[in-house]
Amino acid sequence: MDDEAIVLAAPLVRTDPHRPDTETWLGRPVPEGYTDMIDQVRELLDRLAGAAPSAEVVRSTTKTVAELSAALAAYEVDEPDQLSGRLGSAAGRAQVAGPALHVDEVDDERMTGRVRFGRHFLGSNGVVHGGAIPYLFDDLLGRLALGGGRPRSRTAYLHVDYRSVAPIDTELRVAAFFDREEGRKHFLRGTLHDGDRLCAEATALFVALNPGQT
Numbered sequence: 001m002d003d004e005a006i007v008l009a010a011p012l013v014r015t016d017p018h019r020p021d022t023e024t025w026l027g028r029p030v031p032e033g034y035t036d037m038i039d040q041v042r043e044l045l046d047r048l049a050g051a052a053p054s055a056e057v058v059r060s061t062t063k064t065v066a067e068l069s070a071a072l073a074a075y076e077v078d079e080p081d082q083l084s085g086r087l088g089s090a091a092g093r094a095q096v097a098g099p100a101l102h103v104d105e106v107d108d109e110r111m112t113g114r115v116r117f118g119r120h121f122l123g124s125n126g127v128v129h130g131g132a133i134p135y136l137f138d139d140l141l142g143r144l145a146l147g148g149g150r151p152r153s154r155t156a157y158l159h160v161d162y163r164s165v166a167p168i169d170t171e172l173r174v175a176a177f178f179d180r181e182e183g184r185k186h187f188l189r190g191t192l193h194d195g196d197r198l199c200a201e202a203t204a205l206f207v208a209l210n211p212g213q214t
């Protein structure tokens, strides 16, 4: 392993004091170190986005990533059994398609947290890609839509207003609010702040699924 490859494998410095030590999933213990693995993959995506590697490092990284894919392929499961996207207390639900969202406080009507968009989510000029922000809101508001014992629902619309730029590699604040419900229609809104500065806000309609609706 050469020096540049060692940098990729360096221990993760990001830590989350809010993360529980153990978590169960579908009544089973989550494999030890699972969320650390997800954090390492996030780190890899950030490094990948920011790197202009030598041909030698491209070759060795390609080989290593192919080996990792093959190792995970041996453990492929159907959707109901997958961990990614289902660990409610893990950053971003352990789903690396989205940013590392940490929920701090939640009740039936409100949710607050922190999010950090890494280099992987860069649009340009140090600013988060405009497409990554709706992802964040869909996830955040979608979780709150499920709160308070409410039935499963689906996003019918999601309207995002970009009020000011959201920087990458910065801890941003998020908040979600359950505004009201009209029959199956649940109206929610969310905000994204950098300090006191509003970066983006969203309004959304989630429609509760009818019994038997998939």
Ligand SMILES: CCCCCCCC/C=C\CCCCCCCC(=O)SCCNC(=O)CCNC(=O)[C@H](O)C(C)(C)COP(=O)(O)OP(=O)(O)OC[C@H]1O[C@@H](n2cnc3c(N)ncnc32)[C@H](O)[C@@H]1OP(=O)(O)O
Binding pocket: 080, 085, 086, 087, 088, 093, 138, 139, 140, 142, 143, 146, 153, 154, 155, 156, 157, 183, 184, 185, 205, 207, 209, 210, 213
């Ligand atoms: C095993 C354990 C796991 C545990 C996990 C724990 C961790 C946390 C877990 C999870 C967090 C989840 C966080 C992510 C959440 C993400 C959510 C998504 O992204 S969902 C994907 C994107 N959305 C779609 O693909 C929808 C596609 N559209 C549809 O399926 C339908 O259009 C649907 C269901 C939205 C509505 O269809 P209809 O046939 O059921 O109902 P109709 O009659 O059309 O609408 C009902 C009412 O809503 C209004 N409506 C519908 N769409 C509207 C729109 N776009 N604008 C305005 N009004 C609309 C209608 O006008 C109607 O209103 P009137 O009752 O007449 O007053």
